[in-house]
Amino acid sequence: MLHNIVLLGTVTLLGVLEQAYFSLQxxxxxxxxxxxxxSTSGPPEFERVFRAQINCTEYFPLFLAVLWLSGIFFHQGTAAACGMLYLYARYCYFHGYSRSAQDRLAPMYFNAGVLWVMIGLSALGILHVLVSHYLEVDIL
Amino acid sequence: MLHNIVLLGTVTLLGVLEQAYFSLQxxxxxxxxxxxxxSTSGPPEFERVFRAQINCTEYFPLFLAVLWLSGIFFHQGTAAACGMLYLYARYCYFHGYSRSAQDRLAPMYFNAGVLWVMIGLSALGILHVLVSHYLEVDIL
Amino acid sequence: MLHNIVLLGTVTLLGVLEQAYFSLQxxxxxxxxxxxxxSTSGPPEFERVFRAQINCTEYFPLFLAVLWLSGIFFHQGTAAACGMLYLYARYCYFHGYSRSAQDRLAPMYFNAGVLWVMIGLSALGILHVLVSHYLEVDIL
Structure with missing residues (x-):
């Protein structure tokens, strides 16, 4: 049944590579x-790159959690597509923040939006399994 | 077999929402x-909120790891109950630390206790599978 | 089928214990x-221990992701063996960095090497499933 999770695995691996790329930056x-x-203090140019990487790293476990929850409980393809959007938004965020604190804002809001969509999909999928298993009601 | 992991999924999603809440704080x-x-330096009031969030974020992957290990190898319901306790203790920790460095201590010890219980349950469950599979001995 | 993931679970649990040990340090x-x-500023001796723990913590989710991807999509035993090497290299890194910034370098390169091997194994395993499922070609 590996094909049921292979797209999630692919997005996870791309996410790991993106984090490795941020570390190298x-x-x-x-x-x-x-x-x-x-030391982690320096000119603002350095601190922005440093903080951008920290922020992406902090969100990475949250991202992986909702990627797999939405992919397993809702729909693998949809979750993987959202995951690719998230990774793209993170790339824009990192380079935006490296330029200026202002330029991080637009991709940050986009990021957050994608994450909330994945949280919503996860909640729907989990609720469906909870209701159909514990109340024996099939809501679909 | 999604019902075998749906409680773990629920606690994971609540954990993600709690982390999102800490970020907004x-x-x-x-x-x-x-x-x-x-910048991440400021008055102690700010630095306590900031450090509280960092600390919760640092432990989040450890928490998810032992939640799922204890839920899969030991017992889903027990693991999910411990997970809910952990998330509640983290909530107390965050708001305690926001008030004063002293007020973070009691929930911090409670947190650590719950985490050690989940580590213990994971170890028991994993040991049982290792022994029964590799030594072909059923210890229960 | 818990025996298909029990070695990955074991390495994950050892990794959690190692992270707990770094936190106590x-x-x-x-x-x-x-x-x-x-406060997180102090003499360089403190800052090195602090930064060593932060760095290990930052990489922990990446490590878990490639440990499980390579273990599920490639081969459990190989992934678990790489995982044990990684945890050992992290132990050397932590104590090397505690001594001097210079002493962190050798185990850091070793760490990175093991991580890239696990990324490579994950990529191979995932590619194999992708190709055999979507193109219906068995490359092995």
Whole structure:
């Protein structure tokens, strides 16, 4: 039954690669602005790249959780499509934030929107299983 | 077999919503204490809210891991009940820490206790499967 | 079919225990160098321990994702063995970084290498399922 989760696996792996890419960008920014570990303070240009990566990293577990919940309880294809949109929005967010704090806002709202859609799909799918299993009512 | 994981899915989704709530609290604190991104330094009131959210975020993947391990290898209902306790303790921790560093301690110890219980249940469940599969001994 | 994921569960649980151990080390370093929460600044000795834990925590979700992807889509035993190597490399990284920023480098490169191997195995396994399911070609 691996084909029931293979699209979720694909999006997860692309997400891991995107996070690895963000990490490499921070390492490059550390070199460019001469900020050696363990320090994390530096010019605003460095701090924006650093904070962009932190923010993407903080949301990554939430993203994976709702990707798999919506994919398993609602519909794999829809979840994977939302997941690809999310990863694209994160890419825009990272590069927007690297330019200026202002430029992070538009992709941030888009990101949040996609995440809320996935939360909604997960809730619908979970509710359906809860109701049909515990109340023995099929709502579809 | 979705009903075998639907309670774990429910607790996971509630956990995601709780993390989203903590994030919104940080955004509100940024406005209240005028701390603009990418800065993360400010008055202690801001830094406590900020650190509370960071701490909850750091533990979230550990929590999800032991929630699902204990739910799959030990017992779904028990794991989900522990998970709900954990999320409640995190809520108390976040608001305690927002008030004072001292007020974070009691819910922090409670949190840690619930996490250790879930680690113990996971270990028991995993050990049972390992022993019964590899040694062909049924310990129950 | 729990025996198909029990080794992945075991490595995940060991990873959670390792993260708990790193957290306790930070608490000990806070006491030793008198850095009270919510502050995270202090002498370089403290900041190295703190940053080491943050870095391990940031990578933990990526590690879990590729551990389970490579274990489910490629081969459980191979993935679990790579996972154990990764956890060992993280242990060396943490204690190396605690000593000096220089001493974190060798285990960091080893860590990254193991992670890329797991990413590669995941990609192979996922590609195989994608191709055999959607193109109905069995590449093995």
């Amino acid at each position: 921070v390492i490059a920014a550390r070199r460019k602005y001469s900020v050696s570990p363990p | 940080v955004i509100a604190a940024r406005r209240k204490y005028s701390v603009s991104p990418p | 930070v608490i000990a370093a806070r006491r030793k160098y008198s850095v009270s929460p919510p």
